[in-house]
Amino acid sequence: MKRFIGFIKKEFYHIFRDRRSLFILFGMPIAQILLFGFAITNEINNVDIAILDHSKDATTEEIINKISASKYFTIKQMVTRETEIASVFQKGQVKAVLNFEKDFSKNLIKEHKATVQIITDATDPNTANTISNYVNAILKQYQKQLNKDINILYQIIPETRMVYNPELKGVYMFVPGVMTIILMLVSAMMTSISITREKELGTMEILLVSPLKPFQVIIGKVFPYIFLSIINAVIIVLLSIFIFNMPVQGSLLLLGLESVLFIISSLALGILISTISASQQTAMMISLMGLMLPVILLSGFIFPISSMPYLLQVISNIIPAKWFIIILKGIMLKGVGLQFIWKETLILLGMTVFFIALSVKKYKIRLE
Amino acid sequence: MKTILYIIQKEFKQIFRNKGMLPIIFIMPLLQLIVLSNAATFEIKNINFGYVDFDHTSTSRALIEKFNASAYFNVLTDFQSEAVASSTMLKGEVDVVLEIPQYFERDLQKEKYNSLGVTINAIDGAAAGVENVYITEIIQGFNQHLKVDLLLASDNQVQPLNIETIPLFWYNETLNYKTFMVPGILVLLVTMITLFLSGMNIVREKEIGTLEQINVTPIKKSQFIIGKLFPFWVLGMVLLTVGLILAELIFNVPMLGSLALMYLYTSIYILVILGIGLFISNYTDTQQQAMFIAWFFVVIFILMSGLFTPIESMPKWAQMITEFNPIKYFVEVMRMVMLKGSGFIDILPQLSKTLLYAFIMNGLAVWSYKKTT
Numbered sequence: 001m002k003r004f005i006g007f008i009k010k011e012f013y014h015i016f017r018d019r020r021s022l023f024i025l026f027g028m029p030i031a032q033i034l035l036f037g038f039a040i041t042n043e044i045n046n047v048d049i050a051i052l053d054h055s056k057d058a059t060t061e062e063i064i065n066k067i068s069a070s071k072y073f074t075i076k077q078m079v080t081r082e083t084e085i086a087s088v089f090q091k092g093q094v095k096a097v098l099n100f101e102k103d104f105s106k107n108l109i110k111e112h113k114a115t116v117q118i119i120t121d122a123t124d125p126n127t128a129n130t131i132s133n134y135v136n137a138i139l140k141q142y143q144k145q146l147n148k149d150i151n152i153l154y155q156i157i158p159e160t161r162m163v164y165n166p167e168l169k170g171v172y173m174f175v176p177g178v179m180t181i182i183l184m185l186v187s188a189m190m191t192s193i194s195i196t197r198e199k200e201l202g203t204m205e206i207l208l209v210s211p212l213k214p215f216q217v218i219i220g221k222v223f224p225y226i227f228l229s230i231i232n233a234v235i236i237v238l239l240s241i242f243i244f245n246m247p248v249q250g251s252l253l254l255l256g257l258e259s260v261l262f263i264i265s266s267l268a269l270g271i272l273i274s275t276i277s278a279s280q281q282t283a284m285m286i287s288l289m290g291l292m293l294p295v296i297l298l299s300g301f302i303f304p305i306s307s308m309p310y311l312l313q314v315i316s317n318i319i320p321a322k323w324f325i326i327i328l329k330g331i332m333l334k335g336v337g338l339q340f341i342w343k344e345t346l347i348l349l350g351m352t353v354f355f356i357a358l359s360v361k362k363y364k365i366r367l368e
Numbered sequence: 369m370k371t372i373l374y375i376i377q378k379e380f381k382q383i384f385r386n387k388g389m390l391p392i393i394f395i396m397p398l399l400q401l402i403v404l405s406n407a408a409t410f411e412i413k414n415i416n417f418g419y420v421d422f423d424h425t426s427t428s429r430a431l432i433e434k435f436n437a438s439a440y441f442n443v444l445t446d447f448q449s450e451a452v453a454s455s456t457m458l459k460g461e462v463d464v465v466l467e468i469p470q471y472f473e474r475d476l477q478k479e480k481y482n483s484l485g486v487t488i489n490a491i492d493g494a495a496a497g498v499e500n501v502y503i504t505e506i507i508q509g510f511n512q513h514l515k516v517d518l519l520l521a522s523d524n525q526v527q528p529l530n531i532e533t534i535p536l537f538w539y540n541e542t543l544n545y546k547t548f549m550v551p552g553i554l555v556l557l558v559t560m561i562t563l564f565l566s567g568m569n570i571v572r573e574k575e576i577g578t579l580e581q582i583n584v585t586p587i588k589k590s591q592f593i594i595g596k597l598f599p600f601w602v603l604g605m606v607l608l609t610v611g612l613i614l615a616e617l618i619f620n621v622p623m624l625g626s627l628a629l630m631y632l633y634t635s636i637y638i639l640v641i642l643g644i645g646l647f648i649s650n651y652t653d654t655q656q657q658a659m660f661i662a663w664f665f666v667v668i669f670i671l672m673s674g675l676f677t678p679i680e681s682m683p684k685w686a687q688m689i690t691e692f693n694p695i696k697y698f699v700e701v702m703r704m705v706m707l708k709g710s711g712f713i714d715i716l717p718q719l720s721k722t723l724l725y726a727f728i729m730n731g732l733a734v735w736s737y738k739k740t741t
Contacts, residue, residue, distance in 0.1 A: 020653070024660040032667060039686035042410070042494045042677045063531075089538060090710045092700065095680075108529055115532045122537035123707040125545050126410040127678050130494075132535040133501055139531050147528040156431075156476065156514075158507050160486045160500055163457070168493030185663065193656050200576075278388055281568055284659045285392045289560055292666070293400055293553070297407045302676050304495055306414045312407050326460060333491050336458050 007212060007220040011194075015224055025190070029182045029232050030239065036178045037244045041170035042302070044130045048076040049096040050088055055104040059114070066142055067098070072134050089121045096120045096131045164333045175240045176328035177301030180321045182236065183259070184266045184295060185287070187229050191270030192283040194221055200280055214363045218356070222267045229263040249335025258331065258341075261348050262324040268355035269320070275362040295321045323348050371587055375595025383599060393565070393603065397557040401550070401611055402618060408549040408676065412498045417441040418462040420453050423472035431468070434510055440502050453487075463489045464499055476514075539707050546619045551702040552675040554611040558634075559641055559695055560666055562604040566645025567662040569596055570737070571652050583739045593734050597642045604638040605631075624709030633701050633715065636722050640694045643729025650736040669695040697722050 015022065049067075053060050068075045076094050079085060085097050099117035101107070108114040118135050120128035165172045198204040207217055237255070240246040248255060270287060277283040297303060298312065299321035305313055316322050323344040330336045330344075338345070384390070417435055421428050436443045444462055447453040453465045467485035476482040486503055490496035540547055573579035582592065612630075615621040623630075645662065652658040672679070672686065673695040679687060690696050697718040704710035712719075 018654070018656075020657050021660060024657065024664070028660065028664045032664070035668065035686070035689075036671055039682045039689075040671055040677050041681050043681050044678065045681045047680055085538075090704065090708050090714050092704060092710075092714070108531070112528070113530045113532055115534060117534045117536055119536045119538055121708075122540035122543055123548060123703045124678070125537070125540055125543040125548055128537055128540070129543055130498075132537075133498075136533050136535070137501075139533055143529065143531045146531075156507055156511055157481070157483045158486045158503060159483045160488060160503070162488050162490035162496055162500075165490040165493055165496070168490055168496060170493055173492045173494075181667070185667075189659065189663065193659070197656070279386075280655045281386075281572065282388045282392065284568070284655065285389065285564060288564060288659065288663055288666075289392060289396055292560070292670075293404055293556065296670070296676075297404045303408055303410065304412065304492060306416070307409055307411050308407050312403070315403075316407075329491050330458075330460070334458050340459050 003210075003212060004216050004220060007216070008223050011220060011224045014194075015228070025186065025228060026232065026235070029186060029236060032182055033175070033178055033236055033239055034243070037171060037175055037240070040174050040178070042126070043168075043170050044072055044127060044134065046074050047072060047096065047127070047131055048094045049073050049098065049131070050077045050079050050085075050094045051075060052079045052082070052085065052097055052099045054102040055100055055106075057103075057105040059105040059108060060100045063100075063116075063139065063142060064098075066138055067135065070134075070138060072131075085119060094121075095124075095127060096135070098135065171244045172246065172333055174301075175244055175246050176325055176332065177299065179233075179236050179240065180262070180299065180324050180328065181295055181301060183229060183233060183263060184321050184324075185291060186232065187225065187263055187266035188270035188273065188287045188291060189284065190225050190228075191222060191267045192273040192277070192287045193280055194225075195271065195274035196277055196280045196283040199278065215360050218271055218359060218363060222264070222271060225267050226260070226263060229267070230260060233259045233263065246332055248332050250331035250337060254338060255328075255331045258324070258327050258345065258348075261345065261352065262320065262327075265320050265348055265352035265355065268352050268359065271359040272355045272362070275359050275364070295319060298322065300325055320348060320351050372591050372595045372598075375587070375592065376598050379596065379599040383603070393561060394607075397561055397607060398610060398614060401553055401557060401614060405546055405550045405553050405619065408553070409545040410494070411543075411545065412495050412502075413440050414442050415440055415464055415499055415502070416462045417443050417464045417466070418445055418447055418453055418456060419443075419466040419468065420447045420450055421468045422470040423468045425473035427473040427476065428468045431507075431510055432466075434506050435466070438502070438506055457487070457489055460489075464503065466503075547621050547707060548703070549675075550615045550619045550621050551706055552673075552699050554608065554615060555695060555698045555702055556670055556673075556675070558604050558607050558611070558638070559669070559698070561607060562600050562638055562641045563645045563662055563666060564659070565603070566597070566600050566642045567648045567658045568655050569600075570646060570649035571655055571658045575654055589737055589739065590734055593646060593730070593737060596646065597639070597730075600642055600645075601635075601638050604641070605634065608634055621706065623706050625705035625711065629712060629715070630702070630705050633698075633705075633719055633722070636719070636726050637694065637698050639726040640722060640729055643726060643733050644694075646733035647729060647736060650733065650738075669693050672696070673699050675699050694722065694725060 051064055053064070064075065067073050079088060079097065082099070088094055088097065097119045099119055101115045104114045104116070116139065118132050120131050122128035162168060198207060212220070241248060273286050274283050277286060298305070298316040298319050300316070301321070305316050305322065308316070327341050327344050330341045419432055421432065432443070435441045441464070447456065447465070450467065453462070456462045457465060465487040467487070469485070472482060484507070488496045488499055537543055570579065573582065616623065644665070648658050648661050652661065671677070672682070672690050672693055674690070679690050679696065682690070701715050701718050704715055
């Protein structure tokens, strides 16, 4: 036991001696969560659009005013000919062009029908679709206003209640995701480096001839990082509560315990990576290249998992981050207790045990 | 010149000698390109839908049938009570709950007007907004249907004014996400590989102690840097080429613009990334530090590139920061040239900014490399 404590002390010395890494370790997650918490949103605001108005009458003018008054759109320019649209899009100046047909007002009054084209630059399909929907909604609103005197028979009006996030804040969606990604990548990267570093510098040999057992070496390696990551997690949670006004509806204790579980599982994953790689370079490339994009894309951080192809939905189950994001959103936004998230917790626990067991098994006690 | 060739030869040998790294450099990125490009879609479908029907009449059943018929909704079950519905939503098993009140049909016939309760899980605000649009559309369609049924009875209906909207999606009529995501993800992968490798490169020699041996040779600073840069530059170009071929073969991503223009831009872009990598490498003492810093920048570059979330939606100060993000320019250029067929003049702003960036970063890299310790 004394030996083991000595070993843990050595690890702490190693970490605290490298001031620069320590600074990066704490400074970067803070910088990132601040930056991303404010900047990342998939809401659409102030989109630049252009107008091609063939009729230039009172109705089109009114519609254009309505559109420029909305917070979603900024009217950047007027185009005069259809042929100009392509060049405007190719320069990337606007995302959409509204094309009003000739004699818009006249048609509307005479034929009870007038047409407007919503031409969007669909190289970004998501933005294009949203723009199209928003313009449509503004026009429908205007149409309703025109028709207000006509009594429409039989109406069912949906009364919609947005629960857990009534103001539809993007922050509620992204802060748990950013928190997960930072904790996971930092934890996995740190531990994967720590073991391979000893291999590369040749000090692993000394550890191997020492009477410490493999699992003692591994636990001793992980222990200081659990401590550091918990501090990181606390800082991130405090920032999200006080700066981004994220609520914690559920129990703070449960949130803490779940975070510790997730940290341990990420550290264990890091250890596993280090046991299978020979150099720091390999370990880092696996933990960065191998984890970064899959974690960002398959965890449900930005893209909804339920919309993915079936095969990817299956693959997403092996990403620990996916389960932690569900847990975080559950505790922070829905205010649920363990009875609603025991399944996710059990899965994370199972993964952790699996990673640790595999690393102990893979840990070579002989030099090659 | 000969000196540079020797350094380049040495670097290539080191890359290909490390058997553990080869699959990470060549296979992992391409595998990710193929698999992950399918994941990046904002399209909302398979919405888990539940309902509480207190009415149990033909109208309420017809309405639910409308949701059943829609491709977006995945009608799960009818809940016996509101309590069951809300607890299922807490578990995350259902995202939308429709509540049809008692006497719904009777009141509708009497008052010609009735309301419905719709509860949406809004944690993902953008998705909730889209779900709301779908629901409103279905209910409006249902209203229309009720109206037509009744129009026969009531005569002299005034025809309402109708503004018809025709959405046209240029360059991507079917709103195929893959043509949008594949080029973007390819950019990310090329960037990550070149940045991580170049970032670790010099600092690795420092850590192992071989840098000292190079420093005592008569190799000039610039020769050394060029020799270090070139192999990774080739690597980046090769990865991009293979990626583009895969994009064409597997995902049928169109290539409307000039391929030569694409390569011209890429060749400059990779220089920027390598410059950043070498600069990091010069300023750190261990590979660990270098990787932490490279990781920090890559995460920022990726999430603020406009690839996953639109840049226009960011606050002004964040948009200013993205001006320093090389990935942003690459993503823009790739989309403009490949999907819209933009020409040299169209991408000139991006091209000149990238060129300037390349000069600055590589200048800094050469300047900050000290032969003495």
